[in-house]
Amino acid sequence: MKLLRVGPPGAERPAVLGPDGTAYDLSGRTRELDGAFLSRLDAAELSAALAAGEFPVLELAGQRLGAPVARPGKVVCIGLNYRDHAAEAGAAIPSEPVLFLKAPDTVIGPDDEVLVPRGSTKTDYEIELAVVIGRTARYLESEAAAARCIAGYTVSNDVSERAFQLERGGQWDKGKSCETFNPLGPYLVTPDELGDPQALRLRLWVNGELRQDGSTEQMIFPVLSVVHYISRFMVLHPGDVISTGTPAGVAMGRPDGPYLRPGDVMELEIDGLGRQRQLLGKA
Secondary structure, three states: OEEEEEOOOOOOEEEEEOOOOOEEEOOOOOOOOOHHHHHOOOHHHHHHHHHOOOOOEOOOOOOOEEOOOOOOOOEEEEEOOEHHHHHHOOOOOOOOOEEEEEOHHHEEOOOOOEEEOOOOOOEEOOEEEEEEEOOOEOOOOOHHHHHOOEEEEEEEEOOEEHHHHHOOOOOOHHHHOOOOOEEEOOOEEOHHHHOOOOOOEEEEEEOOEEEEEEEHHHEOOOHHHHHHHHOOOOOEOOOOEEEOOOOOOOHHHOOOOOOOOOOOEEEEEEOOOEEEEEEEEEO
């Protein structure tokens, strides 16, 4: 099942895609695709209601898509979770997942404008598989328990400013939490539809040039391991987002350092999860 939010910022309508790609309005079922809705989401029941014709058609043509989860409580990110990315960053393979937080208000729609921060010299891109939590995860006992806490998956662009992140002192937050630095979507795809999250191809282009081309099978710490691990350090609530790391090919790891500039266009795609496109503007 693919869930999405349609409409202008702050006025998105919840929707579901039918098997033929037609969108149906879920406003009669819920006001938002938020943590409260995800905590009670029953994909099989919703599919049955969709098949029974309970929801009106919602026209998508010309409409903006918002992030497929409203107001995430927190965004937890995994650093250096692909061997090839750790190598290009000149970092050792971590023995445990590297955790950092990204401000929740960085989350924007999948095709919204990304703003290059004032004073930026090294704005970078990172395609990532994102996990959306649907059940409270606290001191989980196993990876099987972690699987039961996942509402679905989506595409994330963990936009980063490397000079702010690595050259300005302190931790990574300054380079990770600039406004618009987390395009999310287009869809929230439930686990039953997506299948194996460790068998997905991820690709990112800048101005039509393929920059990243990897697979989630290359993760050092797989999805369920990551969810299980994080729950030992913080409580994950419905609606929280986990970005699971990026493969090689980021600008920071390339000899020519092709960092982003206003006017550039990023396009991202993950198997089964859809496609994003962002134009770069100025903050």
